[in-house]
Structures are given as structure tokens and as C-alpha cells.
Amino acid sequence: MTPILGIMASQISGHLSTNSYESIATVTGSGASVTFSSIPNTYKHLQIRALAVNSQGANGIYGRYRVGAGSVDTGSNYTYHYVEGNGSAASAAAGSTQSFGSAFGGGSGATANTSAYAVVLDILDYQNTNKYKTHRALWGVENNGSGEVGLGSGLWMSTSAIDIITIYAYSQGFPSTFAANTQFALYGVKG
Amino acid sequence: MAAGSTYTPIATTTLGSAAASYTFSSISGSYTDLILIVQGGASSTAFDAWIRFNSDTGTNYSITSLSGTGSAAQSARETSASYIHIDKQAAWRSGNITMNRVNIMNYANTTTYKTVVGRADAPADATDAIVGLWRSTAAITSIQVGNDASANFAVGTTFTLYGIAAA
Numbered sequence: 001m002t003p004i005l006g007i008m009a010s011q012i013s014g015h016l017s018t019n020s021y022e023s024i025a026t027v028t029g030s031g032a033s034v035t036f037s038s039i040p041n042t043y044k045h046l047q048i049r050a051l052a053v054n055s056q057g058a059n060g061i062y063g064r065y066r067v068g069a070g071s072v073d074t075g076s077n078y079t080y081h082y083v084e085g086n087g088s089a090a091s092a093a094a095g096s097t098q099s100f101g102s103a104f105g106g107g108s109g110a111t112a113n114t115s116a117y118a119v120v121l122d123i124l125d126y127q128n129t130n131k132y133k134t135h136r137a138l139w140g141v142e143n144n145g146s147g148e149v150g151l152g153s154g155l156w157m158s159t160s161a162i163d164i165i166t167i168y169a170y171s172q173g174f175p176s177t178f179a180a181n182t183q184f185a186l187y188g189v190k191g
Numbered sequence: 192m193a194a195g196s197t198y199t200p201i202a203t204t205t206l207g208s209a210a211a212s213y214t215f216s217s218i219s220g221s222y223t224d225l226i227l228i229v230q231g232g233a234s235s236t237a238f239d240a241w242i243r244f245n246s247d248t249g250t251n252y253s254i255t256s257l258s259g260t261g262s263a264a265q266s267a268r269e270t271s272a273s274y275i276h277i278d279k280q281a282a283w284r285s286g287n288i289t290m291n292r293v294n295i296m297n298y299a300n301t302t303t304y305k306t307v308v309g310r311a312d313a314p315a316d317a318t319d320a321i322v323g324l325w326r327s328t329a330a331i332t333s334i335q336v337g338n339d340a341s342a343n344f345a346v347g348t349t350f351t352l353y354g355i356a357a358a
Binding site for chain 2: 019020021022023024025026049051053083084085086087088089090092114116118119120138139140141142143144145146147148149150151181183185187
């Protein structure tokens with residue numbers, strides 16, 4: 001047997017925060033959508049970190065979002081691209097003039113009430129009134145034999161500053177729900 | 192809305208000598224998510240890096256990966272594995288640099304299995320996105336970073352763990 005050299009850190013304790021990344025709000029539980037409103041304008045970027053629990057069977061759920069100033073924009077002002085892998089093949093898709101943005105993809109083979117979609121979604125320069133707003137996302141769901149992982153980007157074609165975000169659960173083209181133990185957390189990154 | 196500073200450095204180390212693994216232990220449960228960043232190279236033999244939680248060497252891990260190699264996009268799966276590979280095509284090689292960034296979501300909860308999602312980038316090789324699962328409801332209190340070739344991480348490789356607390 002070949003010996004393996006290992007190093008172990010112990011007695012780990014906290015250190016000073018960098019003070020540039022702040023928790024703004026967290027929503028937990030089940031429901032058809034999650035909304036963060038009255039988002040402060042004191043940050044440069046936003047990040048949403050989520051564990052969205054599947055409420056459906058093998059078809060899974062996926063996340064759509066809308067953003068806005070005061071209220072979410074329901075117009076056809078969203079575009080997206082993504083690339084994803086399902087364990088056997090990679091694929092890509094895009095959409096333009098959509099009435100929703102794409103937050104995270106669906107996962108074939110997911111299990112109801114246990115499979116969770118891990119999502120990290122960045123909304124960049126959300127307060128800038130001179131340009132459209134872009135996002136990027138990394139997401140995945142894994143079920144020991146099925147799963148999906150993807151990278152996405154999107155655009156909201158508006159120069160308005162964002163102060164509200166809603167993420168909606170969908171499945172097979174229809175509104176769905178996030179199951180119990182779902183958690184969405186919104187963070188702000190200072191510039 | 193509540194607001195509070197977070198993204199706290201928990202521990203970091205830079206290898207002064209080549210080593211096959213590194214373990215973060217006694218991880219506090221006071222955060223919501225953990226972010227693991229490992230960056231460096233292989234001492235000699237090439238390998239893919241992996242993580243294990245709580246010293247569990249059972250076949251309780253699985254991944255789905257998405258990789259771009261410069262000539263193709265591909266996806267792969269590992270089931271009932273004894274670790275979570277945190278890179279797939281973005282391998283660790285001598286003389287090259289690889290960076291793994293892993294989000295360990297809701298790591299301290301005792302209700303659900305643990306899902307991780309991350310990126311691996313080896314600029315000379317490939318770029319990966321990986322989702323992994325540890326089929327355990329135990330809170331994660333230790334993370335071992337190792338490799339699948341019983342090889343060594345090179346001198347200068349860094350291992351850093353951050354904690355993020357939700358409001």
C-alpha cells in the first residue's frame with residue numbers, strides 16, 4: 001500500500017470579514033415564486049445563492065426570473081443563452097425577446113422533494129442607468145444516476161436600476177412550485 | 192431588509208512541501224454556504240482533484256460534469272463514487288495551473304443531502320462545471336481535498352475555505 005501524505009488544519013476559527021459582501025435577505029420554504037423587493041441601492045453587484053428543491057417527478061423544475069424598478073417587467077425584454085450537460089451529452093440553447101429571464105435549467109431524472117438545484121446567479125452593475133443589465137449563472141442538480149449542470153447568461157434590456165427580483169418555478173412549460181426546504185438568499189457586493 | 196457582512200475567510204494554507212491531500216476540520220456550523228478554492232499544480236503525476244466530507248470513504252458521492260476542452264463540449268457522470276471529483280477535464284498537471292472553486296450549499300443542515308456546484312479551470316487544458324451530491328444528511332464538519340492518482344499537490348498550491356451566512 002502506498003502511504004498518502006496528508007495535512008490537516010485544526011482548531012479553525014473565524015477571521016475578520018472583508019466587509020464587501022453582505023447578506024441582504026433570505027427566503028425559505030415552499031411556493032410558486034420568491035420575491036426580493038426594495039433592494040438597497042448601496043451595492044455594485046447582486047448575487048443570489050439558492051437551493052431550490054424539486055416539487056415534481058423526473059421532469060424536474062426550472063427557474064425563470066423577472067426584474068424591474070418598483071415592479072417586475074413583464075414585457076418581452078429578456079434574452080438568455082445557456083450550455084448544459086446531462087451526464088451523457090452537452091447542449092446549448094438561447095432565447096430572445098422573452099417575457100422571463102432564465103435563472104436555472106431543469107434536470108431530467110430529478111426526484112420530487114429531495115433533489116435540489118444549487119444555483120449561484122450574479123446580477124452585475126444592477127444600479128447602472130446607462131446600460132442594459134446582465135446576469136450569469138452556474139447551476140446543477142445531482143441525483144446519483146441522473147443530473148444536470150449548466151452555465152447561463154442573460155440580459156434585461158432596460159437601463160432602469162433594479163430594485164425588485166422575482167424567481168418563478170416552472171416545469172414543462174407551466175408554472176410550478178418550489179418544494180419545502182427551498183432557500184433563496186440575496187447578497188450585495190460593494191464596488 | 193436585514194444586511195450583514197459575510198464571506199468570511201475560515202482557513203487558508205499554502206503548501207510549503209508537496210502533499211497528497213489537505214483537510215479542513217472542525218468547521219463551524221455558523222454559516223449557510225461554504226466556498227472552497229484550491230489553486231495550484233501537480234508535483235509530477237497528473238490527477239483530478241476530489242473532495243470528501245466528514246471522513247466518509249463510502250460510495251455515497253456522485254457528480255454530473257460539463258466540460259469544454261477547446262475542441263468539444265462534453266458531459267459525463269460518476270455514480271456511487273467514494274468522492275466528488277471537483278474537476279473532470281481540467282486536470283492538475285505538473286507545470287500547469289488549475290483552479291477549483293466549489294460552492295458547498297447549506298452544508299450544516301441535517302435534513303437534506305448535500306449538493307455542491309463548482310467550476311474547474313485549467314487554462315492549458317479545459318474548463319469544467321460540476322454538480323456533486325453527498326448522500327448524507329449529516330452536517331459537514333470536515334472537508335478533505337485529495338486526488339485520484341495518489342499523487343501530490345505541488346509546493347505553492349493554496350487551499351482556502353470561506354463561509355457565507357445568509358440573513
